[in-house]
Amino acid sequence: MRLIQQPIPARGTPLLIRSPEIQRLLARLSSLHSGLTGLCLALLLLASASALHASTKNNKPAGEQKKQTEHKDNKKNESQKDSNALIVSAKEAFQKGRLPELERLMVRTQGHLLAAWPDYWRLKLLLGMPGVDAKAMKAHVEGFVGRHSKHPLKENAQRDWVNALIAKNLWEDASKALAMLPDTLSGPQIACAKAKLGMLPVDNPFEKGQFASLAIGQETSDACIGLVDQLAKDEQVSLAYLRQRTRWAAQVGSDSSHGRYIELLRTQAKVQDTHSRGPDPVKTETLLGEILKTARVNSLSSLQSYKNHRKSLTPDQAHYAAFAVGAALWQRSHNESWTMMLEGWISLAQQPSFALQIAAREAIRRYEWPRLLEIIAAMRESDQVEPTWQYWKAVGLRETQNKAAAEAILVNLRDDFGFYGMLARESLGSTIKIPAPAAVTLTPADRQRLDKDQSLARSYALVRAGLRGEAVMEWSAAMRDRSDTELIQAALHARSAGFYDRMIAAADRTRQEHDFSLRFPVPFKETVLPAAKENAIDPWWVLGLIRQESRFIPDIKSSVGASGLMQIMPATGKMLAKNSGMKNVASLHLTDVNLNVKLGTTYMRQLHERFGGSALLASAAYNAGPSRAVSWRAALPQRIDGAAFAESIPFSETRDYVKRVLANAVLYHAVHNGGVVPSLRQLLGEVLPD
Numbered sequence: 001m002r003l004i005q006q007p008i009p010a011r012g013t014p015l016l017i018r019s020p021e022i023q024r025l026l027a028r029l030s031s032l033h034s035g036l037t038g039l040c041l042a043l044l045l046l047a048s049a050s051a052l053h054a055s056t057k058n059n060k061p062a063g064e065q066k067k068q069t070e071h072k073d074n075k076k077n078e079s080q081k082d083s084n085a086l087i088v089s090a091k092e093a094f095q096k097g098r099l100p101e102l103e104r105l106m107v108r109t110q111g112h113l114l115a116a117w118p119d120y121w122r123l124k125l126l127l128g129m130p131g132v133d134a135k136a137m138k139a140h141v142e143g144f145v146g147r148h149s150k151h152p153l154k155e156n157a158q159r160d161w162v163n164a165l166i167a168k169n170l171w172e173d174a175s176k177a178l179a180m181l182p183d184t185l186s187g188p189q190i191a192c193a194k195a196k197l198g199m200l201p202v203d204n205p206f207e208k209g210q211f212a213s214l215a216i217g218q219e220t221s222d223a224c225i226g227l228v229d230q231l232a233k234d235e236q237v238s239l240a241y242l243r244q245r246t247r248w249a250a251q252v253g254s255d256s257s258h259g260r261y262i263e264l265l266r267t268q269a270k271v272q273d274t275h276s277r278g279p280d281p282v283k284t285e286t287l288l289g290e291i292l293k294t295a296r297v298n299s300l301s302s303l304q305s306y307k308n309h310r311k312s313l314t315p316d317q318a319h320y321a322a323f324a325v326g327a328a329l330w331q332r333s334h335n336e337s338w339t340m341m342l343e344g345w346i347s348l349a350q351q352p353s354f355a356l357q358i359a360a361r362e363a364i365r366r367y368e369w370p371r372l373l374e375i376i377a378a379m380r381e382s383d384q385v386e387p388t389w390q391y392w393k394a395v396g397l398r399e400t401q402n403k404a405a406a407e408a409i410l411v412n413l414r415d416d417f418g419f420y421g422m423l424a425r426e427s428l429g430s431t432i433k434i435p436a437p438a439a440v441t442l443t444p445a446d447r448q449r450l451d452k453d454q455s456l457a458r459s460y461a462l463v464r465a466g467l468r469g470e471a472v473m474e475w476s477a478a479m480r481d482r483s484d485t486e487l488i489q490a491a492l493h494a495r496s497a498g499f500y501d502r503m504i505a506a507a508d509r510t511r512q513e514h515d516f517s518l519r520f521p522v523p524f525k526e527t528v529l530p531a532a533k534e535n536a537i538d539p540w541w542v543l544g545l546i547r548q549e550s551r552f553i554p555d556i557k558s559s560v561g562a563s564g565l566m567q568i569m570p571a572t573g574k575m576l577a578k579n580s581g582m583k584n585v586a587s588l589h590l591t592d593v594n595l596n597v598k599l600g601t602t603y604m605r606q607l608h609e610r611f612g613g614s615a616l617l618a619s620a621a622y623n624a625g626p627s628r629a630v631s632w633r634a635a636l637p638q639r640i641d642g643a644a645f646a647e648s649i650p651f652s653e654t655r656d657y658v659k660r661v662l663a664n665a666v667l668y669h670a671v672h673n674g675g676v677v678p679s680l681r682q683l684l685g686e687v688l689p690d
Contacts, residue, residue, distance in 0.1 A: 083109070083112055084461070084464055084465035084466075086105055086108055086109050086112070087109060087112070087114050087117060087118065087465050087467070088465055088466065088467065089105055090102055090105040090106065090109065090117070090118035090121060091117070091118075091121060091467065093105060093121075094118075094121035094122075094124065094125060097125060099122065099125050099126075102118060102121060102122050102125065103122060105118055106118040106119060106122055113454070113457060113458055113461050114458060114461055114462065114465070116147075116148040116151045116153050117153070117462075117467075117470060119144060119147065119148065120144065120148075120153045120156065120157060123140055123141065123144045123157055123160070124160060126140045127140065127141075127160055127161065127164040128164065132164075134165060134168075134170050134173035137161060137164060137165065137173075138161070138173075138177070141157055141158065141160075141161040144157050145157060145158070152455075152473070152474065152477035152478075155185055158177075158181050158185060159185060159187065159189075159190070161177055162174055162177050162178060162181070162189070162190060162193065163189055163222070163223075165177055166189070166193055166222045166223045166226065167222050169226075171196070171197065171226070174193060174197070175197045175199070178190070178193060178194060178197065178199060179199075188214065188217075188218045188221060188223075188224065189218075189221050189222070189223045189224070190223070191214050192211075192214050192215060192218065192221060192223040192224035192226070192227040193223040193226070193227075195211035195214055195227050196223065196226050196227040196230050209231060209236035209237060211227060211231070212228070212231055212236065212237050212241060214227065215227055215228050215245065216245075216380075217248070217352070217353065217380075219245055219248045219249035219252060219257055219261070220249065220252070220254055220257045225257065225260055225261070228242070228245060228261075228264065229264055232264055232267070232268050235271070239265070239268060239269060242261065242264055242265045242268055243265065243285060244350055245261050245264075246258065246261035246262060246264075246265050246285060246289065247285075247288065247289070247292060247320060247324075247350075248352045249261045250288075250289040250290075250292035250293050250296075251292050251293075251295070251296060251324060251352055251354075251355070252296075252352060252354065255293065258289050258293065262282070262285065262286055262289065265282055265285060266282045269282050284312060284313055284314055284317055285317065287309055287312060287313065287317075288313060288317045288320065288321055290305070291305050291306055291309065291321050291324075291325070292321065292324055295324055295325050295327075295328035296328070299325065299328035299329045299331060299332055299334070300329075300332070300334075302325050302328055303325050303329060303334075303336065303340070306321050306322065306325050316347070318344075319343070319344040319345075319346045319347040320344060320347040320350060320351075321344065322340050322341075322343040322344030322347075323340070323341050323343070323344030323345065323347050323348070323351055323355065323359075324344070324351070324355060325340050326338065326339070326340025326341035326342075326343070326344065326359075327341060327351075327354075327355040327358040327359065330358045330361075330362055330650060331358075331650050332650075333631060333632060333635035333650060335635075337362065338362050338366065341359050341362065348374070348375065348378045349378045351378075353379065353380060353383055356375055356378055356379050356383070357379075357383070359375050360372055360375045360376060360379075360389070360392065361647055361648045362648065363375060364392060364644050364647055364648055365636065365637070365640060365644060365645075365648035366637055366638075367399075367638070367640070367644075369395070369396040369399040369400050370396075370400060372392060372393075372396045373393065373396045373397070373400065376389050376392070376393050376396070387413055387416060387418060387419075387420040387421060388420060388647070390409050390412070390413055390420070391409075391410075391413060391420040391423060391424060392647070393409060394406040394407075394409040394410050394413075394424070394427075397409070407428070409424075410424040410427050410428055411424075411428065413425075414428055414430065417432075417663075417667065418663065419659040419660070419662070419663045419680075422663060422666060422680045423643060423680060423681065426679060426680060426681050431677055431679075432666060432667070432670050432677050432680075433670075434516050434667075434670045434671055435514050435516070437514070437515040437516065437517060438484065438485070438488055438510075438513035438514060438515055440485050440488040440489060440492075440513070440515065441492075442489050442492040442493060442496070446489055446493075447493065447496075450489065450490065450493040451493075453478070455474060455475075455477065455478035456475075456478060456490065456493065456494075456502075458474050459471045459474040459475040459478065459499075459502055460494075460497060460499055460502070462474060463499055463501065463502065463553065466555075466556075466557070468501075468553075468556070471502070472505070475502055475505055475506075476505075478490075479505070479506055479509055482509075484510045484511060484512055484513040484514075485513065487506050487507065487509050487510050488506070488507065488510065488513065488515050488518065490502075490506040491503045491504075491506035491507040491515070491518045492518070494506060495518065495521070500521055500523050500551060500552035500553070501550075501551030501552065501553055503518055503521065504518070504519060504521070504547070504551055504552075505551075506518075507519040516667070516670075516671045517671055517672075519667075519671075520543075520547065520664065520667050520668050520671045520672070521552065522543060522668075522672060523552050524552065524554075524565065524593055524597070525543075527593055527594055527597045528542055528543060528546070528597055528601075531597045531598055531600075531601040532601055534601070535601045535602060535604065535605035536605065537601065537604055537605050537608055538615070538665065540665050540668035540669045540672070540673060541604075541615055541661075541662075541665040542600075542601055542604060543664070543665075543668050544660075544661050544662070544663075544664030544665035544667075544668050545566065545600075545604070545619065545622065545661050545664075545665075546565050546566055546600075547664050548657060548660045548661050548664060549565070549566055549567040550564065550565050550566070550567055552565065553565075554591060554593050554596070555591040556591075557591075563590035563591050563596070564590045564591045564592070564593070564596035564600075565593060565596050565597060565600070566596050566597060566599070566600030566601075566603075568590050568596060568599055568600055568603070570588070570590070572599075572603065573585075573588050573590050573599055574586070574588065576599045576602055576603055577599060580598075580599075580602065603622065604618065604622065607621045607622055607626065610626065611629065614642075614685055614687070615662060615665070615683055615685075616642045616645065616646060616658060616662065616683070616684050616685060616687065617629050617633065617687065619657070619658045619661045619662060620632070620649060620654055620657075620658050623653070623654045623657045623658070624649075624651055624653075624654040628651070628654075630690065632645075632649060632650070633645075633687055633688075633689060633690045634689060634690050635689075636687065636688070636689035637689070638689065639686060639687070639688045639689070640686065640687055641681075641684070641686060641687075642681070642683075642684025642685045642686055642687055643681065643684050645684075645687040646658050646659055646662075646684065647659075662680065662683055662684060663680065665678075665683065666678060666679075666680045666683065
């Protein structure tokens with residue numbers, strides 16, 4: 001039997017075959033003839049050669065073995081970067097709508113840990129193509145689900161399928177698709193679609209109007225517009241209901257949604273002709289819609305438009321417009337904002353959630369407690385039960401001498417470790433107490449099990465690739481049904497792998513058993529603590545800010561260009577570096593931990609000093625810029641409590657940011673500072689108009 005028929009290639013051959021000793025033995029084998037004796041001898045020679053090669057390999061100097069290991073690790077890292085770059089390029093192709101490019105990249109990512117993502121992005125583009133029909137959609141979705149049946153994107157694909165069918169008005173096909181979906185797949189769009197198609201149980205088949213509430217707050221949803229259309233044809237909703245949907249579509253939706261509701265309103269106004277005198281209600285409703293749509297993009301122009309057309313509107317429409325324009329002006333801290341809202345106060349119960357919340361925040365800023373209670377009472381129940389509005393309702397009740405009712409609300413809030421739970425606890429005279437850490441460990445068997453968990457591996461890989469939104473989606477799906485013990489173990493695993501953001505995300509989800517050292521970690525403390533000390537600022541405030549800014553991902557970059565642990569903008573970094581005497585400021589590496597923390601803590605100190613030692617105003621300025629913090633303070637009608645100022649910040653991102661950073665600072669003290677816990681209320685302080 002001739003074992004070797006081709007010359008041994010120099011490249012691409014296993015290392016064993018390339019060994020000189022093995023080549024000599026194989027040369028001897030090549031002269032052997034077929035037969036059992038020759039085969040046995042061949043096998044024996046190969047075994048001897050393998051042992052010889054292993055012995056030779058193991059006897060290599062330690063330095064050479066180390067170099068080989070390092071070389072392999074470097075090649076592995078380079079390969080990982082290359083494959084991650086393919087995934088990132090695939091997302092960029094998706095975002096630009098370049099289907100052919102995405103499909104080419106998808107082929108190259110076959111077998112990759114993250115292969116489902118380019119495939120899903122391709123599916124999204126295919127479902128949105130103008131000429132795609134229901135049959136093709138079904139084939140695309142079934143193909144994706146077949147390839148990724150255990151991936152959480154399966155549910156996204158199925159939901160996208162239904163939404164695409166509804167967007168194309170293919171209701172019969174949507175009905176078939178909905179019948180195939182699991183009951184666990186839910187959401188407002190699906191609920192509205194099922195209600196329209198008669199797929200939801202009803203108490204009374206002649207009273208379909210019971211589903212009208214599903215469309216409230218969903219004015220841009222194709223399925224919910226379809227449901228309202230069906231209910232209107234069946235005369236199950238009133239003209240007042242249709243007017244409210246039309247107005248909300250103008251305030252929060254798209255022009256197309258508003259146009260569809262105007263047509264519904266026009267049709268039903270003819271059907272339900274009330275023979276009312278005065279201006280044409282549909283014509284003036286269209287005019288009102290133009291004012292509301294303008295308010296969404298240019299509040300100052302909407303104010304002028306309202307003043308110009310107020311007499312052309314019905315009293316109901318004028319009141320509604322006044323309140324809506326006032327709410328829009330609030331975003332600019334305009335001095336007519338509150339006046340306009342008061343002018344339209346009679347429309348309070350008809351306004352959308354966001355407008356009511358704006359009015360509530362302005363009432364808080366002005367200490368208008370009876371007005372605040374009235375606004376909260378007008379909110380939808382789902383909004384009223386949020387900790388924010390429960391806390392401020394308690395404040396309003398306390399300030400209007402209903403202290404027993406206020407205390408009952410605060411007692412219900414005090415066990416929450418969020419911003420308002422902590423304030424509730426302090427209002428009741430208690431201090432923050434961190435629960436003892438759960439006795440959960442990560443055994444070698446647990447680690448091995450989690451090492452093999454593909455959902456965790458995918459989330460880690462997405463973080464490495466810089467695709468944080470996708471990483472969060474994967475991680476949330478992976479953590480969904482885990483017990484507290486399993487969540488803590490996942491957090492420990494993420495910490496050991498260096499993914500602090502995933503560690504925090506897992507630890508934050510626990511319900512009964514907790515480990516706050518995992519929720520509030522101190523990575524990079526050897527850099528952060530000395531930098532904070534050098535700048536004479538609270539190190540726990542710094543860590544609280546970093547936790548909110550980057551979740552301790554050192555190389556993270558935001559969509560607007562902020563970089564590193566403390567998310568420093570390039571222009572801010574250059575200014576800070578130049579002022580500190582650094583050279584080569586044009587080529588700063590802001591993802592370098594030491595440089596980023598040095599510049600970030602310097603900036604925090606400067607802001608802290610500029611705003612008179614107020615961590616509240618300094619935090620707001622760090623996020624939104626010093627000029628905005630100055631303008632918000634200048635617009636205050638009076639001296640107010642720091643919590644009231646934080647809640648009345650017009651920018652939702654900054655409002656949430658400030659509350660989280662300062663709550664983080666207090667909790668970092670509680671976890672790491674030997675039980676010495678500052679008062680959150682004292683940290684917030686008071687803010688005076690400037």
